[in-house]
Amino acid sequence: xxxxxxxxxxxxxxxxxxxxxxxxxxxxxxxxxxxxxxxxxxxxxxxxxxxxxxxxxxxxxxxxxxxxxxxxxxxxxxxxxxxxxxxxxxxxxxxxxxxxxxxxxxxxxxxxxxxxxxxxxxxxxxxxxxxxxxxxxxxxxxxxxxxxxxxxxxxxxxxxxxxxxxxxxxxxxxxxxxxxxxxxxxxxxxxxxxxxxxxxxxxxxxxxxxxxxxxxxxxx
Amino acid sequence: xxxxxxxxxxxxxxxxxxxxxxxxxxxxxxxxxxxxxxxxxxxxxxxxxxxxxxxxxxxxxxxxxxxxxxxxxxxxxxxxxxxxxxxxxxxxxxxxxxxxxxxxxxxxxxxxxxxxxxxxxxxxxxxxxxxxxxxxxxxxxxxxxxxxxxxxxxxxxxxxxxxxxxxxxxxxxxxxxxxxxxxxxxxxxxxxxxxxxxxxxxxxxxxxxxxxxxxxxxxxxxxxxxxxxxxxxxxxxxxxxxxxxxxxxxxxxxxxxxxxxxxxxxxxxxxxxxxxxxxxxxxxxxxxxxxxxxxxxxxxxxxxxxxxxxxxxxxxxxxxxxxxxxxxxxxxxxxxxxxxxxxxxxxxxxxxxxxxxxxxxxxxxxxxxxxxxxxxxxxxxxxxxxxxxxxxxxxxxxxxxxxxxxxxxxxxxxxxxxxxxxxxxxxxxxxxxxxxxxxxxxxxx
Numbered sequence: 001x002x003x004x005x006x007x008x009x010x011x012x013x014x015x016x017x018x019x020x021x022x023x024x025x026x027x028x029x030x031x032x033x034x035x036x037x038x039x040x041x042x043x044x045x046x047x048x049x050x051x052x053x054x055x056x057x058x059x060x061x062x063x064x065x066x067x068x069x070x071x072x073x074x075x076x077x078x079x080x081x082x083x084x085x086x087x088x089x090x091x092x093x094x095x096x097x098x099x100x101x102x103x104x105x106x107x108x109x110x111x112x113x114x115x116x117x118x119x120x121x122x123x124x125x126x127x128x129x130x131x132x133x134x135x136x137x138x139x140x141x142x143x144x145x146x147x148x149x150x151x152x153x154x155x156x157x158x159x160x161x162x163x164x165x166x167x168x169x170x171x172x173x174x175x176x177x178x179x180x181x182x183x184x185x186x187x188x189x190x191x192x193x194x195x196x197x198x199x200x201x202x203x204x205x206x207x208x209x210x211x212x213x214x215x216x217x218x219x220x
Numbered sequence: 221x222x223x224x225x226x227x228x229x230x231x232x233x234x235x236x237x238x239x240x241x242x243x244x245x246x247x248x249x250x251x252x253x254x255x256x257x258x259x260x261x262x263x264x265x266x267x268x269x270x271x272x273x274x275x276x277x278x279x280x281x282x283x284x285x286x287x288x289x290x291x292x293x294x295x296x297x298x299x300x301x302x303x304x305x306x307x308x309x310x311x312x313x314x315x316x317x318x319x320x321x322x323x324x325x326x327x328x329x330x331x332x333x334x335x336x337x338x339x340x341x342x343x344x345x346x347x348x349x350x351x352x353x354x355x356x357x358x359x360x361x362x363x364x365x366x367x368x369x370x371x372x373x374x375x376x377x378x379x380x381x382x383x384x385x386x387x388x389x390x391x392x393x394x395x396x397x398x399x400x401x402x403x404x405x406x407x408x409x410x411x412x413x414x415x416x417x418x419x420x421x422x423x424x425x426x427x428x429x430x431x432x433x434x435x436x437x438x439x440x441x442x443x444x445x446x447x448x449x450x451x452x453x454x455x456x457x458x459x460x461x462x463x464x465x466x467x468x469x470x471x472x473x474x475x476x477x478x479x480x481x482x483x484x485x486x487x488x489x490x491x492x493x494x495x496x497x498x499x500x501x502x503x504x505x506x507x508x509x510x511x512x513x514x515x516x517x518x519x520x521x522x523x524x525x526x527x528x529x530x531x532x533x534x535x536x537x538x539x540x541x542x543x544x545x546x547x548x549x550x551x552x553x554x555x556x557x558x559x560x561x562x563x564x565x566x567x568x569x570x571x572x573x574x575x576x577x578x579x580x581x582x583x584x585x586x587x588x589x590x591x592x593x594x595x596x597x598x599x600x601x602x603x604x605x606x607x608x609x610x611x612x613x614x615x616x617x618x619x620x621x622x623x624x625x626x627x628x629x630x631x632x633x634x635x636x637x638x639x640x641x642x643x644x645x646x647x648x649x650x651x652x653x654x655x656x657x658x659x660x661x662x663x664x665x
Binding site for chain 1: 464466468471472473474478479494498506529532536
């Protein structure tokens, strides 16, 4: 899952990125509103974490501009402003949720997780397919009840496919959601990650549609 | 005397009384003189008639009484008398004197004199007397007297009419003073009403709509209103900037402390200190906001707009939490409160309801006399009746099972109070959880 984080305070941005990355997210960090809008318009993010008080272009303007261009990526606004009016401004401009600074990092993680889940139409934070169980709250994967050891990129691939279960996902789309903006997006490596997942979790979990991509079918 | 109206009316009345008194005394004096002059003229005429008759009948003085034929001289003690004294000492009098005489003359030959004396019946008389030397050289004394009673009666009647007329004028003057005060002070009343209605409009007072004497005051009031807005606005900007400047570093420190705590470092005391710091900041910002609210003028909130956007925003949050927000908001409501402050009150109440509700939050607003009543209800566990007062006190967390500072309800209550409103807690009717009722002064009546 790929997240755009727009926060002008570098240390805070680094802390947030660190926590989100530790949970298997891919995070692009920008420090001003103009860049946030550019990336928000051009890259397929799963969630945008947007500080209201950004330089060059404030977060509220960025949000309005994104929504005006029909970009419906879930947006979590961060605000240091104390008043409810600022939060309501953000929500009324199309934000999906808000957090006021200072916030607890686990709360941020939970909000981001919930937004990703809602976007994919899932209500349960735990995905199941056969003997495989994926708990999005802890990124814990079990096979027949036994925890499986997965790398961050393997978890990223599995998470994206589970959140888009029953839908064909192309390699290109997968690579757009598991690599950072500046990352080396070699879609061939996706096949490597999928093969490793099959070895660790069984061949039935991920189906390949030749020449088109992958799908996890959970519907009966 | 602090009332302009009283000052104008009392001033007008005092001036009217002085004018009337001067007028009454002046006019009465003039009329007295005129009446006296007319009385004397008549007396002189009568005296002249008597002199003529004496001159014509001096050879046969007994004819004098017949020649002076005024009926008033024949009626006993009629108040009209004459008396003639011949050179031989004979005295001829009008029949009206009956058997009495007028006072004897003094030895002042050739002079006419006029004076008052007490007559035969005790009434005051005015007389003219003259020593008259006829053609034959004989000297006669002729005197004519008339009762002053009629003069006094005429004067009293005139004075009565005069007092009546001036009383009427005085009454009209007092009414006029009230009307004039009312007319003169009307622009000030208009000004007061206009200043009050600044709650309902963002526009300035129109100085051109006032008399030129009041227009400078209107301009000054506009300047004060503008300065008030600037001060409140600047204070809020500074508070918001300060909040922004402090909270982001606070977030950084908190994250670092929590990271270290997660790594096994003993950070409990530091995190607790930071919690206190954050709570104190939140409390201080809320107090600054409430202080600004009590000084705010020239502002109102349109509930169609404000509650509309808040309902939309909280509906989105409710959906995120798989909850439902219902609303019943009467159209066209307005409250005398800054919109940011109003949204702070409602935001805190709805946030609290959202936090504790099981599945449903309800917001309703309606007009209640000269106030607007807003209800925020939830289907959560509610709080006991004993804790209703405690919940709106700053920093009182009745339940620590959910995150929060325990300041939300207190901030809402302080802000509502700063605008003359109030918040009361109770049990939500249908939903069964907590009901927060806000009553705020309406705007635009």
